[in-house]
Amino acid sequence: MTMNTILQAILDFDEALLKKSVQEQLDAGTDINIILDKGLIQAMDVVGQKFTKGEIFVPEMMIAAETMQVGLELLKPLLVSDSNESKGTIVIGTVKGDLHDIGKNLVSLMLDGGGFDVIDLGVDIEPEKFIQAAEENKADIIGLSALLTTAMPIMEKTVNLIKKSNLPAKTFIGGAPVTLQFSEQIGADGYSENAPGAVAVARKLIANALPVN
Ligand code: B12
CATH class of the missing domain: 3.40.50.280 (Cobalamin-binding domain)
Incomplete structure (x- = not known):
């Protein structure tokens, strides 16, 4: 599965496919920033463009955002720190x-x-x-x-x-x-x-x- 699958899964509001494809990228060792930029965030840009063109409306934009956040949940544990030392x-x-x-x-x-x-x-x-x-x-x-x-x-x-x-x-x-x-x-x-x-x-x-x- 490619990064395009992540993007398409969000556009199709397909949470199961999104989870599967994000997990596959993680297992394959893809850099987390690439999964974010070329997958999850890029999908939101496409959603914004579709909204501007009148191809989708607020409810679809909202469901896409909810779907995207399901993918983000998978990345969360890898983004937060367990260190006790505060930098500020x-x-x-x-x-x-x-x-x-x-x-x-x-x-x-x-x-x-x-x-x-x-x-x-x-x-x-x-x-x-x-x-x-x-x-x-x-x-x-x-x-x-x-x-x-x-x-x-x-x-x-x-x-x-x-x-x-x-x-x-x-x-x-x-x-x-x-x-x-x-x-x-x-x-x-x-x-x-x-x-x-x-x-x-x-x-x-x-x-x-x-x-x-
Ligand atoms: C998802 C979405 C929604 C969802 C939001 C869900 C949610 N929980 O956030 C819903 C459906 C609720 C929504 C509602 C609306 N939306 Co909206 N939405 C979007 C969409 C498609 C994606 C935004 C997003 O999440 N991007 C992904 C994230 C990761 O990117 P980001 O937010 O830019 O954040 C990154 C950087 O900007 C930066 N960053 C962000 N914050 C901060 C803070 C600091 C301190 C720093 C340093 C960096 C930083 O780092 C982030 C990570 O890299 C955008 C289109 C777009 N491409 O931006 C439209 C968009 C922002 N929405 C738009 C509009 C018009 C609306 C509505 C007015 C629609 C309506 N008619 O009701 C309402 C407004 C509601 C309100 N009062 O806020 C317009 C805004 C146009 C404008 N010029 O102001 C956009 C651009 C769509 C469009 N192309 O027309 N929306």
């Missing part, structure tokens, strides 16, 4: 008005796998809630996700409020419509277009926060 604390969530969470969940998993303590607030999160959670958990970093262009101004507002709050936490942002340019424009401290990159950016943000000696 990250509060993460999807901003107010936006209910997309697959990408944010994947970023959370990989950050966990990268040794961070992750506090995932969920979706549709008010700016004040990010600040409160960061204070309570003494977060080093606050991560914001947005998939809707209409949520981007809320993301900007959230970053602004975090800056004004004088919390020591750095901010990093991501999500399909978010770009490096947007991140710089709104004054976020970091940006990544994908989950492995998010781990690298988080490490850099923590390293730069340490006093230089």
Whole structure:
């Protein structure tokens, strides 16, 4: 079975075939990032394109997302870390008005796998809630996700409020419509277009926060 089978299984909402094909790729030793990028995530891109073209509608998009997450479950144990040594604390969530969470969940998993303590607030999160959670958990970093262009101004507002709050936490942002340019424009401290990159950016943000000696 090829990576195409994974993609097709998601498009056909075929959970059994998806599980089987993901497991086969894992057994064959395929890199987990390839299974994600060329299989699970690519399928969601195709779903998005079909939605744009009017070939499918919200219910189909939702079932495809649920199917994709069945595949993600198989990868989960390989992504999380069992190490007790924390590299830092990250509060993460999807901003107010936006209910997309697959990408944010994947970023959370990989950050966990990268040794961070992750506090995932969920979706549709008010700016004040990010600040409160960061204070309570003494977060080093606050991560914001947005998939809707209409949520981007809320993301900007959230970053602004975090800056004004004088919390020591750095901010990093991501999500399909978010770009490096947007991140710089709104004054976020970091940006990544994908989950492995998010781990690298988080490490850099923590390293730069340490006093230089
Ligand atoms: C699945 C899906 C849904 C599902 C969401 C299920 C869920 N639990 O998340 C459902 C069906 C609920 C849904 C609803 C809607 N959706 Co929708 N959805 C999608 C779809 C197909 C896939 C998103 C996804 O999961 N991708 C896979 C993940 C892994 O990728 P990702 O989220 O981009 O995350 C990666 C990076 O961006 C990054 N990242 C993400 N977050 C973060 C955070 C940080 C800190 C960092 C560093 C990095 C990072 O790392 C991730 C991993 O690599 C996209 C199309 C697309 N290609 O994006 C449309 C899409 C986002 N949806 C869209 C729309 C319009 C909607 C609705 C408004 C539809 C409607 N009419 O109701 C509603 C909005 C509901 C709401 N208020 O939020 C549009 C948005 C258009 C726009 N310009 O804003 C898109 C682009 C589809 C399209 N082509 O038109 N959707």
